[in-house]
Amino acid sequence: MTTVVQKFGGTSVGDVTKIKRVAEKIKKRMDEGKKVVTVVSAMGKSTDKLVELANDITDSPDPREMDMLLTTGEQVTISLVVMALKELGVDAVSLTGWQAGIETEDVHQDARITDINTENLEAHLNDGKAVLVAGFQGVSENGDITTLGRGGSDTTAVALAAALNAETCSIFTDVTGVYTADPRYVKNARQLDSISYDEMLELANLGAGVLHPRAVEFAKNYQVSLVVRSSMEEVEGTIVEEEASMEQNLIVRGLAFEDGLTKITIERLPNQFDTMSTLFSLLAEEGINVDMIIQQNTSDHALNVSCTINTSELGKAIDLLHDNKATLCYSLIRHESSLAKVSIVGSGMVSNPGVAADMFKVLGDEEIELKMVSTSEIAVSAVVPDEYMVKAAESLHAYFGLDANEKAKIEAVKEIV
Amino acid sequence: MTTVVQKFGGTSVGDVTKIKRVAEKIKKRMDEGKKVVTVVSAMGKSTDKLVELANDITDSPDPREMDMLLTTGEQVTISLVVMALKELGVDAVSLTGWQAGIETEDVHQDARITDINTENLEAHLNDGKAVLVAGFQGVSENGDITTLGRGGSDTTAVALAAALNAETCSIFTDVTGVYTADPRYVKNARQLDSISYDEMLELANLGAGVLHPRAVEFAKNYQVSLVVRSSMEEVEGTIVEEEASMEQNLIVRGLAFEDGLTKITIERLPNQFDTMSTLFSLLAEEGINVDMIIQQNTSDHALNVSCTINTSELGKAIDLLHDNKATLCYSLIRHESSLAKVSIVGSGMVSNPGVAADMFKVLGDEEIELKMVSTSEIAVSAVVPDEYMVKAAESLHAYFGLDANEKAKIEAVKEIV
Numbered sequence: 001m002t003t004v005v006q007k008f009g010g011t012s013v014g015d016v017t018k019i020k021r022v023a024e025k026i027k028k029r030m031d032e033g034k035k036v037v038t039v040v041s042a043m044g045k046s047t048d049k050l051v052e053l054a055n056d057i058t059d060s061p062d063p064r065e066m067d068m069l070l071t072t073g074e075q076v077t078i079s080l081v082v083m084a085l086k087e088l089g090v091d092a093v094s095l096t097g098w099q100a101g102i103e104t105e106d107v108h109q110d111a112r113i114t115d116i117n118t119e120n121l122e123a124h125l126n127d128g129k130a131v132l133v134a135g136f137q138g139v140s141e142n143g144d145i146t147t148l149g150r151g152g153s154d155t156t157a158v159a160l161a162a163a164l165n166a167e168t169c170s171i172f173t174d175v176t177g178v179y180t181a182d183p184r185y186v187k188n189a190r191q192l193d194s195i196s197y198d199e200m201l202e203l204a205n206l207g208a209g210v211l212h213p214r215a216v217e218f219a220k221n222y223q224v225s226l227v228v229r230s231s232m233e234e235v236e237g238t239i240v241e242e243e244a245s246m247e248q249n250l251i252v253r254g255l256a257f258e259d260g261l262t263k264i265t266i267e268r269l270p271n272q273f274d275t276m277s278t279l280f281s282l283l284a285e286e287g288i289n290v291d292m293i294i295q296q297n298t299s300d301h302a303l304n305v306s307c308t309i310n311t312s313e314l315g316k317a318i319d320l321l322h323d324n325k326a327t328l329c330y331s332l333i334r335h336e337s338s339l340a341k342v343s344i345v346g347s348g349m350v351s352n353p354g355v356a357a358d359m360f361k362v363l364g365d366e367e368i369e370l371k372m373v374s375t376s377e378i379a380v381s382a383v384v385p386d387e388y389m390v391k392a393a394e395s396l397h398a399y400f401g402l403d404a405n406e407k408a409k410i411e412a413v414k415e416i417v
Numbered sequence: 418m419t420t421v422v423q424k425f426g427g428t429s430v431g432d433v434t435k436i437k438r439v440a441e442k443i444k445k446r447m448d449e450g451k452k453v454v455t456v457v458s459a460m461g462k463s464t465d466k467l468v469e470l471a472n473d474i475t476d477s478p479d480p481r482e483m484d485m486l487l488t489t490g491e492q493v494t495i496s497l498v499v500m501a502l503k504e505l506g507v508d509a510v511s512l513t514g515w516q517a518g519i520e521t522e523d524v525h526q527d528a529r530i531t532d533i534n535t536e537n538l539e540a541h542l543n544d545g546k547a548v549l550v551a552g553f554q555g556v557s558e559n560g561d562i563t564t565l566g567r568g569g570s571d572t573t574a575v576a577l578a579a580a581l582n583a584e585t586c587s588i589f590t591d592v593t594g595v596y597t598a599d600p601r602y603v604k605n606a607r608q609l610d611s612i613s614y615d616e617m618l619e620l621a622n623l624g625a626g627v628l629h630p631r632a633v634e635f636a637k638n639y640q641v642s643l644v645v646r647s648s649m650e651e652v653e654g655t656i657v658e659e660e661a662s663m664e665q666n667l668i669v670r671g672l673a674f675e676d677g678l679t680k681i682t683i684e685r686l687p688n689q690f691d692t693m694s695t696l697f698s699l700l701a702e703e704g705i706n707v708d709m710i711i712q713q714n715t716s717d718h719a720l721n722v723s724c725t726i727n728t729s730e731l732g733k734a735i736d737l738l739h740d741n742k743a744t745l746c747y748s749l750i751r752h753e754s755s756l757a758k759v760s761i762v763g764s765g766m767v768s769n770p771g772v773a774a775d776m777f778k779v780l781g782d783e784e785i786e787l788k789m790v791s792t793s794e795i796a797v798s799a800v801v802p803d804e805y806m807v808k809a810a811e812s813l814h815a816y817f818g819l820d821a822n823e824k825a826k827i828e829a830v831k832e833i834v
Binding site: 016019020050053054056057058061062064065066068069071072073075076078079080082083084086087093094096098099120143144145 | 511560
């Protein structure tokens, strides 16, 4: 009998009606003769309400106590889903993180899973029960309740799938799968049948928002077959697996983009071994999320460094840099806001060195100014004025053959061959 | 360094302001150099909201899952109180039932504590931390979360006090202590300085509502010194201990009363060994709470049985008795509603056989009809028409020297002696 793991996020369990629907979906899998483990998040906005309570008490809530507080949200959901399953005549049992044997580092609010002791879980599965596991949470070696940080329930699901050697790990969400680009912006965006871990990882990191990067990385490391699919509609989702064979002929698999970025340039830093580490440690300690980083050496051996941050953190970053001018020894700071990042992603790029050049040409032809550029093995990102973000995305989408009609064309060719 | 245990109920932690006040009270005890363990309940109406969610899903929620659901309430409170303590600069840590080592039977919704493993708790106390424990909950041998049933947080506090050999166990509540009678009805009611476990047990069982009987019994068994006091006002409370020595000269320590009762009389049951057990097992299985029971034999060897129940359960009880007429073989049923029970309690009664007679005389002088009577070692209860409840209570209160002015008189006498 094969085991399947599935995960439902906060919006999928947002109210009693939705919880009953999740129970029906679980029943369906049980009726197919599978062993079913289901990971759920806290109901809709319940986590926000708990955070609000904490904020009413203190500006700096203790991390251990935040974990104690927030993990109650998932605990509520698992018990309610089991009640709904029992109402449908399905035997089921709920397990908190510690009851499911999810062991983590002794770190609060962002712990990593160190091990999963599946004994209890497997005993319940062997008894023929549907098992509900509270996502996002675990227990440290000294018995403290911990949480896995953002996207934690995805990670719980993937980790359980790995530990139980599950057939698949389905992530039910509010979209029907992974798209070539965000369909709210790019009208020709279409859903992918499959995508590789690395491509998904780039898309996830680039803000496509369907799956948490950490969960994708975990899935890649343990070769867990992931399926992203809709909790509302009964349609095929997107498979995330090692080799996305179905569409190998596509060099670019998808696009990601986000706006609200600011570029900061710090000019004439001293060219010393510790300059970059000092600078970015300062920003990290202040919790400022730095995305792209570019370093250039001037002809007289100084360093010019540019990076992008969220515009909302600009004030904090500027204050910090000013306060540390003596330490950092730069000559001046410039910044430019109202920027966006557009990225193309595809593992086919590795063997196609001309892709970046093609991308710059497409953007040049549209007279879109490039503010910054960075590349990885399977992605190229360009920072552009945010007013051109959608135009850039649409042009790239069409050029790299991602449009819905293009797919039809490619498939027609395939059939003739 | 002595250890103290204190418990704050749901109304005492009903909102953020009250939680901060509880934190201040804990800080005060810490500043006195005590090791402080605090047990808290769920915030105000939060348990009701969780029950509502469950009821929206099913009419018969699974007991294990109800425990999973409801224990989140106390978990929220402990984390918030610790945050408030840290805000005051007090080092503190929260522990769920299982983290505090509270082991129970493998029973849901009404488990009894079997053992407390204080290792983790004592380690935190020895580190100088204020320890917050989630009331009402524990863990069974097989790792399931359990709850202790009604009054569970009182029981948690008393059990911890016993296990930690605490100096005292203070139960903070919305009254200032234990009264000779409910002050909302009896204007001359006054607060007792002390009361014995047995007296408190009678008062608790008789519906005085300040402390749960189970907690009092636990305290008696382990000789835990209990203090009932106000969470709002800084006043001395009432000490519950083995020998309530301060006021030994009082034969009657207090009065309890409740209305909304119905007396059911079942006439001419067969005089067999199993008649009573069959009858009351039936009522118990249906969840009908029977209070007083009287059995009389008729001259021709049949049995007449009367008992009191809450009027709200009358319909259910009558239906049940009718449905089982063939099994029970009675001739007829009568019932009388709008009744109240008035009880006098005091360990001094044991050696004063005339107390019951005095009580009947007081009620007779007031022309209050006695519908039923029952007695225990330290209590006498009378069922009367509910319109006379308060009058009966006031007359008895005055007669047995419980009125506020009487106390002054007694103390004046003591001083002269």
